[in-house]
Each structure stands twice: as C-alpha cells, then as structure tokens.
Amino acid sequence: MNSPDRNAVRQEVPVDEHGKPIINTVAAVAIAPSGVGAELSEYVAEAVEVIRESGLPNETNAMFTNIEGNLDDVLKAVRDATVKLAEQGYRTGVTLKLDIRPGFSGQISEKQQLVDEILTKR
Template sequence: MSVLAAFSVTPLGVGEDVGEVVAEAIRVVRASGLPNQTDAMFTLIEGDSWDEVLDVIKQAVEAVAGRAPRVSTVIKVDYRPSASGALTGKVEAVERYIAADNG
C-alpha cells in the first residue's frame, strides 16, 4: 500500500521570514524515517498507511504550533492500495517519457 502526501505547514503571526520555524516541521518528517522530499513549496512523505503518514504530518504541525500562534496546513494525498515507491516512481516515469521524446 502507498499513502503519498504532499503538505505544507505555514506558521502565521511570526513575521515574514518563516524558514526557521518551518524547519521544525521538516525535522519531524526526517526523524520519522519515512521516505520524504522537501522543495520550496511542499514536503512529500510516503508511508504504508494513512495513520502512519497523517501522524507524522500532525506531529509536524504541532512542532510549528509550538513556535507560532497559528498554523495553516495544506495536504494532498494519493492513496493506492496496490502501489509502493510512489515518491520516486512517479518522477522516474515522467522522466522516462521526457527522455523518449528527446531520443
């Protein structure tokens, strides 16, 4: 089973420079041991169950809430009971199609 989630955690009420506070969420995700990636807008995390993935996201939000009076969170989930390795597999598939077009 694959539960792939893209999420962002935005601290509110801490000023314009939020990177230091957002880093608290990323620390939680990385400490979880689940496959993950972070880019400029979202963090992706993949696990074997809803509970596993959503628990990490909840902990990440709580870590940010410890440093901000308000937290905004956006979550998008791809649930595929028959899949695994979606975090890298989806990107690899797209890259294969791009390479085929250029070949």
C-alpha cells in the same frame, strides 16, 4: 500479490501480518505559522525535522515536503509536525494533498522517473 498494474482502476490491497490493509499514501504537505514575519524557513525547518524523524521516506522542495508511507503513519507525521508549531502558540496553516494508491510503494521517486522516461521518449 502480483505487481500492480498502473493502468488498472482498482488494485489488490495488501495486508500486514495482522490482516490490516496497507494503504500506501504519498502526501505533499506545507506547514507554516502565521504572523511571524516574512521569513518562515526557521519554523518550516522545525516541522520538517519532525517529518524526517518519523523515518518515513520524504523529500523537501521549495514548496512542499513529500512523505510516503501507510496512510496512518503519514497522517501521524503530518499531525506531529503541525503540533510542533501549534504547541508553541502559533496559528498554524497546513496545506495537504494525498495520493492514496493501494498496492503501490516507492512512488515518491517512481512517479518522477516515469514522467522523465515519458519526456525522454518524446
């Protein structure tokens, strides 16, 4: 497969060794319980720990944890992190945004680099 064209509307979709499409996804997810007080960091840390244990590339910032991988793997990590809080009996809110871009990988860092390059040229 050729390198993906950032400006193309459609990309060739890579497949794994079983012929299953590899649907690369970058997710921004925030998972937190309701009704536990003003400080959520301890609970958020429990969810982030599950995401980090998934082995998928991830990074946590002030508002979200970004995760990258095949769509099924990303959704499983989000589900498992959500269940970590929900199984303790907490009402749990999940904010999730997905950027699904077949043919691309490494976007968790490449997107930021691309924006920095554009800004540097200005």
